[in-house]
Amino acid sequence: MKKAYLCAFASLFLVTISCSDDDSVSGIVAVNPDPAEEVALNPDEVSENIIINNGIQVSGDAPSPTGTLAFSMSQTTQSGFQKNGFDITFDAPSNYAGAYIQLTSEDGTMAGEYWNVAVPTRANGNKRKGVFNQKISKINEQEIEIDVDFEDAVSPGTFCYFICIYDTDGNISEPTEVCVEVEAWGGNPNLVGTWNLTKEEITYEGETDTDTVGQETCDSSTIDCNNENNLTVEDAFCYTINFANITFNADGTLSEAYNETSRDYNYSATVESCEAVYDDAEEDNYTATGYWAYDEEETLLTLVIFSESDDGVTRTYENGDAYSVNLTEVTGSTLTLNDPGIEAIKSFFTKQ
Numbered sequence: 001m002k003k004a005y006l007c008a009f010a011s012l013f014l015v016t017i018s019c020s021d022d023d024s025v026s027g028i029v030a031v032n033p034d035p036a037e038e039v040a041l042n043p044d045e046v047s048e049n050i051i052i053n054n055g056i057q058v059s060g061d062a063p064s065p066t067g068t069l070a071f072s073m074s075q076t077t078q079s080g081f082q083k084n085g086f087d088i089t090f091d092a093p094s095n096y097a098g099a100y101i102q103l104t105s106e107d108g109t110m111a112g113e114y115w116n117v118a119v120p121t122r123a124n125g126n127k128r129k130g131v132f133n134q135k136i137s138k139i140n141e142q143e144i145e146i147d148v149d150f151e152d153a154v155s156p157g158t159f160c161y162f163i164c165i166y167d168t169d170g171n172i173s174e175p176t177e178v179c180v181e182v183e184a185w186g187g188n189p190n191l192v193g194t195w196n197l198t199k200e201e202i203t204y205e206g207e208t209d210t211d212t213v214g215q216e217t218c219d220s221s222t223i224d225c226n227n228e229n230n231l232t233v234e235d236a237f238c239y240t241i242n243f244a245n246i247t248f249n250a251d252g253t254l255s256e257a258y259n260e261t262s263r264d265y266n267y268s269a270t271v272e273s274c275e276a277v278y279d280d281a282e283e284d285n286y287t288a289t290g291y292w293a294y295d296e297e298e299t300l301l302t303l304v305i306f307s308e309s310d311d312g313v314t315r316t317y318e319n320g321d322a323y324s325v326n327l328t329e330v331t332g333s334t335l336t337l338n339d340p341g342i343e344a345i346k347s348f349f350t351k352q
Contacts, residue, residue: 033296034184039157041182043103043111046159049151050085051319052101054119062100062114062164063172069093071165071173079295080182082156084304084320085149088163088178092144095167099146103161106179117146131197131244131256131347149319156184183302185252187294190330191301195349197244197258203344216240223267225274233276236265245352246303248292254303257287286310290320299327301337 047057073090080086088101102114159182162175186192199212211217221236244258261283269277288308294301304320325347329336335349 034156034187036156036184037158037181039155040106041154041157041159043105043109043159046154047103047111047113047115049153050115051149051151052115052117053147055101055115055117055146057113058116059113061110062102062162062175063166065164065172065174066170067174069165069167069171069173071176073163073176073178076177077179077181079293079298079300079302080148080150080154080180081293081302081304081320081322082154082182082185082291083150083152084322085147085154086180088146088148090144090165091142092165093167094142095169096144097166097168099144099163099165100172100175101146101161101163103159104177106158106160131246131258150182154182156182158182183293183295185291185293186248186250187252187296188301188327188330189250191248191292191294191327191335192250194245194247194352195335196352197241198348198350200241200348201346203346204342211241213241213243221265223271225271227274229274231270231274231276233265233270236276238263246349252291252293253289254292255287255289256303257285259286260284284311294327300324301327 070093071090078086088099098116098118100114100116103111158179160177160179162177164173164175166172197213199210202209202211209217216238217240218235218238220232220234222230222232225231239260239262242259242261244256246254246256248254261281263281264279266277266279286308288305290303290305290307292301292303302322302324304322305317306320307314307316309315325337325339327336328338328346333351335351337347337349339345339347
């Protein structure tokens with residue numbers, strides 16, 4: 001992983017950085033990669049230490065393609081994360097029945113077995129709660145997502161895999177090769193510290209709304225009352241982000257927390273009286289812990305959450321729950337992250 005820093009703050013860290021214009025991407029300067037991530041991993045050892053739900057290992061080589069089923073992957077390289085693994089995502093025909101996956105090294109040495117993932121898994125568009133990702137993203141119903149997890153034995157390094165799909169008629173596609181870089185934890189010292197959210201800019205269908213920490217945000221609602229009059233409740237749904245912060249530690253661990261207050265109007269009582277009636281305000285407290293990794297080539301920051309608590313209800317994820325955002329700016333005092341989904345969220349932080 002090539003670490004990245006802003007030129008203006010390079011002197012704050014004990015590293016050697018080249019700050020030429022040719023190396024800069026969106027104001028972030030590339031430095032030397034982490035050597036651990038360049039190690040070629042043994043495909044047999046990795047294959048023996050991955051977990052795929054609804055998948056079975058079969059000795060030998062995957063079945064030969066028939067060449068009659070169209071299939072392609074949008075990317076030929078991707079990142080993986082210790083314990084969490086990686087996702088294989090692609091569009092599939094309506095009669096998709098499964099996939100064959102066989103690991104290989106970069107020199108072409110194939111693993112002695114392949115995976116048959118015979119049950120199709122439709123991708124889930126819901127995002128877990130968190131400082132950066134409290135919204136819902138829509139997703140293509142034809143998109144397949146195969147979740148590949150790692151056992152503890154899989155360390156940072158690189159390997160590749162071949163994947164082909166098959167349908168209910170027995171057709172098998174030509175294989176596509178994808179190479180995976182298993183990221184080391186951490187990777188950008190500029191991020192180390194505690195960052196407090198100041199505001200979020202949410203853009204959807206060309207319109208941008210701004211949520212400022214400490215300021216109440218409200219949406220209106222127009223209803224038909226029982227007396228046949230109309231009523232517009234200007235502050236029908238209101239919430240206030242009281243605080244939100246995240247701490248990136250030098251060892252790659254992280255913690256995050258936010259507190260939000262919300263209040264909604266009571267629809268039934270408001271319809272009856274034709275005057276705004278409100279429910280009691282509610283408070284939401286959220287905390288989480290996990291690890292972080294930075295991909296310098298894509299300026300991508302990934303959070304892998306292993307434990308979270310929402311109003312005292314704790315959930316744990318044995319292999320972690322990963323979520324990625326783009327790093328667009330980091331200085332000694334400011335941090336800007338961008339989630340460019342259908343509902344794009346740009347988050348602004350200051351250092352504590």
